[in-house]
Amino acid sequence: MDSWTLLKLTFVSFVLYVIGLYVYRMYFDPLSNIPGPKLAAASLWYEFYYDVIKKGRYTWKIWEMHDKYGPIVRINPYEVHINDPDMIDEVYPNQQKRSMKYGWAMKMFGLKTGVLATESHELHRTRRGIFAHYLSKATLLRLEPGIQSVIDKLVSRFEGLKGSGRNVNLLDVYACLTGDVIGQYAFAQTYGFLDDPDFSPYWHKLIMNVSQNGLVLKQFGWMMPMMQAMPDWLVKIIQPQMISLLEFQRGFRRQVIEAKEGIARGEKPIGQETIFYDVLTNDAVRPQEKETDHLQDEAQTIIAAGTVTTGHILAILSFYLINNPTVLERLQTELGDLMSKTGPFPKWQQIEQLPYLTAVITEGLRMGYGVSHRLQRLFPDTVLQYNGYSVPPMTPLSMTSVLLHDNPTLFPDPRTFKPERYLEQPSLRKYLIPFSRGSRQCAGMHLAYCEFYLTLAAVFAPGRFKLELFETDVSDVETKHDFMNTSPKLDSKGIRVTIN
Template sequence: MYYLIFLYFSFSSLLVLALYRLFFHPLCKYPGPILAALTSWYEAYPNIVKGGGLVAELERLHKLHGPVIRVGPNTLHFNYRQAYHDIYTHGSTLVKDREFYSAIGVHAPQSSLIFCDPEVAKQRRGLLQPLFSRRAVMSLEYTIQQKIDKLLAILNDDYNSSSMAVSMAVAYRALTTDIITSYCFAESSNILESHGLSHPTLRGIEQAVKKAWFQRHFPFFVTFILNVPQTLILWLLPEFEGYLKMKARYERQVDCFLDNPGALSTAEHETVFYHLLEPKNQERPSRSSLLDEAFILVAAGGDTVGNACNIGTFYALKYPSIHQKLKEELDEIWVDKDRPMSYTTLEKLPYLTAFIKEVLRFSMGVVHPLPRVVGPSTPKIGGLKMPSGTIVEMSTTFLHMNPDVFPDPHIFNPDRWLVEDTNQMMLDLAPFSKGPRICLGLNLAWCELYLIFGNIFRRLDLKLLVTEDMIDNFAENCEDYFLPRWEKEYKVFVQNVN
C-alpha cells in the first residue's frame, strides 16, 4: 500500500515538474527539443553516445530553430556575436555555472578553473599573473627555445623518410607539455626524450580528455576512483597510470617546497609554486589546491597550443602557396638558421602573424560552450532580458565560423588577416575566451606559437605523408571533448635532412 502511494506521489511530482518546464517556465517561449526542456541530461546523449557530438547537434538545432535555442530546462544557447560578447567579453555580472565546472573539473576541485566566485578567482589569478605576464614570458624565452631545438633534432634524426613518419599531433603535444612543465615548475616532464614520443604523462592527459564527458555526467564515479588505493585503480583502469605518475611527481615537488621553502630560490628560474607559496595579503593555498592548480596548468598548457600547432602545420603543408610565403618571409629576416630568432622579431612578420591568427581561428581553444549564470543586475544578453539564474552559453565555434565576419569560414585563408582593417575580426577572435575569465596563459601561448612555427618552417623541410585515412579539413571534423579532438590525424617526415 505505502509502495503504491509513494509511486503515485513520485509520478505526480514528475508530471507537475514536466508540465511546469514545458508550459510555465520563464524559458518556455524559446524553441528547442522537448527533451531538453524536460531534463538537463539532454546533452549526455551527444556528449557520450555520439562521442563529442554536442557542437554538431547545436549547429543542427540552430538551423532548425533560429539563433536562440533552449538546450536545458534553464539553459539557452546563442548563435550570434552580440550574445557572445554580452556573456563573456562584457559579462562582469555573470558567474560560472557551479554544477558544470565542479563536474568537468572533479579531478582538480581546488584549481582556479573551478572557482565560480569572481573575487576568489581574481585573488588566485593575481597570484599566478606575474609568471604569465609578457615580461615574464620573454625572460624565459630560452626555456621554450631549448625544447623546440630538442624536437627539431628528433625530427631530423628519427623521422627523415616516408617509412619513418611521425604524427604531428603526438609530437606537438609532447613539445608543449615539456614546455609548460619546464616553464611552470623548472622540472620538465621530458616527454621528448621518451622512445617514440610516448610517455605516461602524455597518455594520462589524453585519457583525461577522452573521459571528460563521463566525468561531466558521472562525477561521483571519478571521485570514488581517485579515493581508492592506487593499486586497485591500476588494476581496474590501467590507463590512469599516467595521471597517477604525474600527480605523484607534483606531490613530491609540492612537499619539498612546503618542507623547505628555501628550495624555491634554488630552482633554475621562478616557478608557479614560488608565486603560490609566498602570497601577499592573502592566505596561502592548501596542498591540495597547489596540486590541482599544477594539474590544470599542465593539461591546459600542453593541449591548446599543441592543437593549434598541429592544425597550422597541416594546412601549411597541404597548401604549397602558404608554405612558400612562410618560408620566403622567414628566410629574408632569418639569415643564419642555426642561430635562434627572438620572439619580438618574429611577431613583427606580417604573414606569419596572419597565419597564426588563422590557425587560432580554426583551433578554437575550448570548443564546448562555457555556461554562465545570469545575475540580478545582468543587462540584456543579445538584446534579450534574461531572468536571474538563467544559464546562458555560446560555443566559440559559432563566433569563429561566422560568415558575416569571416567569409568562407571553413576555408583556411591567412590572407584574410592582411587587409587594412581587422578590428572586427580581432574582436571576434576568441581562442583564449574573452573578458574577466580570459585564459591566463595567453602571453605564453602567443610566444610559443611564434617560436614553434618560426623554427619549424625556417629550419626544417617537412613533407606531408598522404594516406587514404588522412584528415582533410580540421574545421569539419572536430569532436567536442571540452577541448577539440579529431578521429583522424596526419603524419609528416623530414626531407633534405640538415
C-alpha cells in the same frame, strides 16, 4: 503498510514528480519562453545522450538547434546558448561586470578549488591575480631563453629523423614540446617528453582520456569523490577510464609536495623563475592558496591547459602549411627575409612583427577553435535583454567557438585555410574566442603565442626541414568530437609526417 503497497506509492510519487517537473519546466520556469527542443528543456538526459553516449557531439546538436530556432536557444533545463558574434563581449565581459562560472559545468575537470573551477567573481580575481605575473608577456620575455632551449631540442630531434623515412605523429610531438615547456616553467624541471624516442605518445593520450572523462563527470558530479575513495583495482573494474584522471591528479600532488619539501630544505630552482616555487615563497599569497589540495588543482589546470591546446593548434597549423604549398612558400619567404637580418633563430618580439605569420597563426586558431566546448557565464546582477527575450540573473549563458569560428557570413568557405582573411579584414580577429574573452580569458594566452611564433619559425624556416604528410588527410584534422579539447574522428592515427 505492506512492502508492495509502499512500492506502488513510491512509483506513483515518482511519476507525479516527473510529470510536475516537466509541466513546471515547460510552462512556469523563467526560461520557458526561450525557444528550443522540449526534451532539452525537460531533462539533462538529452545532453547526456549526445555528449556521453554519442561521445562529444552535443556541440553540433546545438548548432542544429540554432538553425531551427534562431540565435538564442534553451539547450538544457537551466542554460541558454547564444549564437551571435556581436554578443561576445556581452557574454564574456571585462572585470567591470560581475560574472561567475557555472559550478555544474566545472565538475568536468575533477577540480575542487583551482582558479579554473572558482565560481565567485571576487575570489577568481584574487586567485587569477596570483598567477597573472608569472604568465604575463613581460615575464615570458625574460624566460624566453628557457622556452627556446626546449624548441632547440625539438629541432635536434627533427635533425636526427631527417631522411630516415620514419613517420611521427605531430600531435604527440607538439604535446611533448608544450608539456616540457610548461613543466620547466611550473616546477623547474622538464618532464623529458621530448627525450622519448617515440615522443611519449602516452602523454597526449592521457590528457585526451581525461578530457573525454570530463563529459561523464559533468553529468555525475558525485562520481569523482567516490572514485577517489575507492582502491584503484575497483576503479578499473567500474570505470576504467577514470584511472587516468586519478593518476594525473596524483602526479601533480607529488610534484607540489616535492616542491614544498625542497623549500623546507632551503633549495631554490636554478636558472629561472618557476611558478610554484614563487607562489609558495611569496608572503603576499594567502596561506589557503598554498594548501596542497589547492595547488594540486592549480598544477593540473596549468599543466593540462598549457599542453594539449597549444600542441594541438601547432599540429593543425603544421598540417595546413604542409597541405598548402602556396601558403607555406609565402610564409617561408617572410621568415627568410627576417632571418637574413637576425640570424637563424630570431627572438619572439622580432617574429611577432611578421604580418603573414601572424595571419597564419590566427587562421590556425580559428580552424582549431582552441577550446571547443561552450563556456558558460552567470551574471548575478544583470538581466540580459536579447532579441526580445529576457534572461534572468544567474542563468548560465554560453557561446561556443566552433559555431563562432565557422560562421559562414564572417568567414566565407570557413573550412578552407585562408590566412589572407586577416590581412584584408583585420577586424575579423574580434570574432575569435580561442582563449575565451573578458575577465576569465585564458591566463596562459601569451605563453601559447610565444610557443606558436618560436616553434613555427624554427620548424618551417626556409631550407631547414621538409615535412611531408604520411597517410594523413583533412579527416585527421577536422574536429568531430568535443571533449573540451578538440578531437578528430576516433579512429584517426594522428597527424603523421616524415621529415626530410
